[in-house]
Amino acid sequence: MLHADRATLPALDPGDPASLDDLLTDDEKAVRASVRQMLDRSAEPFIAEWFERGGIPNIRELTKELGALGVLGMHLEGYGCAGMSATEYGVACLEIEATDSGLRSLVSVQGSLAMFAIWRWGSEQQKQEWLPRMAAGEAIGCFGLTEPDAGSDPGSMRTRARKDGSDWVLDGRKMWISNAPYADVAIVWANTDDGVRGFIVPSDTPGFSAPEIKHKLSLRASATGELVLDNVRLPESAVLPEARGLKGPLSCLNEARYGIVWGALGAARSSLEAARRYALDRVQFGKPIAAFQLTQQKLADMSLEYIKGYLLAVHLGRRKDAGLLRPEQVSIGKLNNVREALEICRTARTVLGANGISLEYPVIRHQNNLESVLTYEGTVEMHTLVLGQALTGHAAFR
Numbered sequence: 001m002l003h004a005d006r007a008t009l010p011a012l013d014p015g016d017p018a019s020l021d022d023l024l025t026d027d028e029k030a031v032r033a034s035v036r037q038m039l040d041r042s043a044e045p046f047i048a049e050w051f052e053r054g055g056i057p058n059i060r061e062l063t064k065e066l067g068a069l070g071v072l073g074m075h076l077e078g079y080g081c082a083g084m085s086a087t088e089y090g091v092a093c094l095e096i097e098a099t100d101s102g103l104r105s106l107v108s109v110q111g112s113l114a115m116f117a118i119w120r121w122g123s124e125q126q127k128q129e130w131l132p133r134m135a136a137g138e139a140i141g142c143f144g145l146t147e148p149d150a151g152s153d154p155g156s157m158r159t160r161a162r163k164d165g166s167d168w169v170l171d172g173r174k175m176w177i178s179n180a181p182y183a184d185v186a187i188v189w190a191n192t193d194d195g196v197r198g199f200i201v202p203s204d205t206p207g208f209s210a211p212e213i214k215h216k217l218s219l220r221a222s223a224t225g226e227l228v229l230d231n232v233r234l235p236e237s238a239v240l241p242e243a244r245g246l247k248g249p250l251s252c253l254n255e256a257r258y259g260i261v262w263g264a265l266g267a268a269r270s271s272l273e274a275a276r277r278y279a280l281d282r283v284q285f286g287k288p289i290a291a292f293q294l295t296q297q298k299l300a301d302m303s304l305e306y307i308k309g310y311l312l313a314v315h316l317g318r319r320k321d322a323g324l325l326r327p328e329q330v331s332i333g334k335l336n337n338v339r340e341a342l343e344i345c346r347t348a349r350t351v352l353g354a355n356g357i358s359l360e361y362p363v364i365r366h367q368n369n370l371e372s373v374l375t376y377e378g379t380v381e382m383h384t385l386v387l388g389q390a391l392t393g394h395a396a397f398r
């Protein structure tokens with residue numbers, strides 16, 4: 001066993017006290033650096049303003065820039081996708097969400113929901129038609145599963161697709177759909193006589209509209225909309241041939257949830273770092289507030305949860321790269337990391353005092369954003385029940 005002398009040990013980095021950096025390969029660090037560089041140039045300086053105004057004015061250019069960076073459908077093979085590892089994809093999600101959960105949502109919905117649906121369940125012709133444009137950010141996708149009366153229980157969806165000759169005709173309404181207002185294509189899940197099927201719906205199809213949902217106080221940099229399907233007629237070539245039943249949409253959600261396991265840590269890291277720096281600068285009672293034990297306890301607790309969440313994300317990433325990751329394990333990661341990231345943001349906010357509620361600092365923005373992340377892609381309660389079932393063998397969903 002090596003007994004290192006304390007004096008010869010590497011210096012401790014206050015931004016990474018557990019040396020988590022050692023867990024990443026050089027390739028993973030290179031992905032992190034290139035994503036960070038692009039965000040520092042094209043998003044970080046503007047994100048608070050985008051949040052405040054409720055949208056990204058140059059969304060198309062930004063999406064193309066993300067495409068050029070290779071993060072759209074990043075972990076998919078072929079069709080113009082970067083074919084990176086799951087861990088590299090996770091590292092990118094963390095970095096993107098350290099800027100804003102809304103941006104990470106854009107990337108997740110594009111790559112893990114809309115593109116993955118086509119990549120996994122589509123025909124060769126559908127893949128050729130859509131994936132290269134989507135990987136380049138030239139076409140934006142959205143994914144419509146949730147409905148006004150069907151959220152955690154998507155099996156109760158009312159959107160219907162019926163056969164009419166060789167065509168399909170879709171009627172119904174989807175709710176809370178990220179990217180919908182500017183999407184060029186929607187993946188729509190609908191009930192048919194043959195169970196749930198997925199459809200590729202170009203947004204210029206007659207009868208389709210995607211009005212924006214206003215008055216959100218969370219994920220404001222990401223546009224959210226409804227999908228209204230009023231007698232939308234589609235050719236047979238629009239149906240995803242390989243997807244039958246809820247396993248189609250659930251497989252896509254599993255991909256996106258994996259990205260969230262990492263992404264939520266980005267919001268947490270940004271908030272924790274903001275709190276640490278603020279505590280060192282802010283003087284009260286003649287001392288930096290960082291010198292008070294109560295502040296140190298907050299910083300220590302936030303740091304511990306971040307470290308534990310990161311270890312879990314790396315572990316799940318390695319399992320995914322080895323082809324061993326089970327959906328229940330993704331639930332463990334999503335449940336823990338989003339819940340703890342939100343708690344970190346809430347604690348960080350208290351460290352900043354009144355400044356904690358200002359958009360001058362990233363903390364309240366991350367905190368508000370994570371309220372959505374806690375709910376979408378399966379609520380805390382749903383993932384708790386998934387883990388409960390894994391632990392007991394009893395399903396307690398209904």
Ligand SMILES: Cc1cc2nc3c(=O)[nH]c(=O)nc-3n(C[C@H](O)[C@H](O)[C@H](O)COP(=O)(O)OP(=O)(O)OC[C@H]3O[C@@H](n4cnc5c(N)ncnc54)[C@H](O)[C@@H]3O)c2cc1C
Binds near residue numbers: 152176178218219377
């Ligand atoms: C900003 C944002 C973006 C989104 N983007 C998308 C998107 O792109 N595509 C998409 O399809 N959807 C999207 N969603 C929808 C999201 O996935 C749903 O909101 C989520 O699945 C929860 O559904 P719900 O809101 O209808 O809540 P409900 O299902 O009505 O749940 C309400 C509460 O009841 C609890 N609950 C429900 N059933 C049980 C049970 N059996 N046991 C215990 N508790 C239970 C829930 O956990 C929750 O706390 C988005 C949501 C938001 C907020």
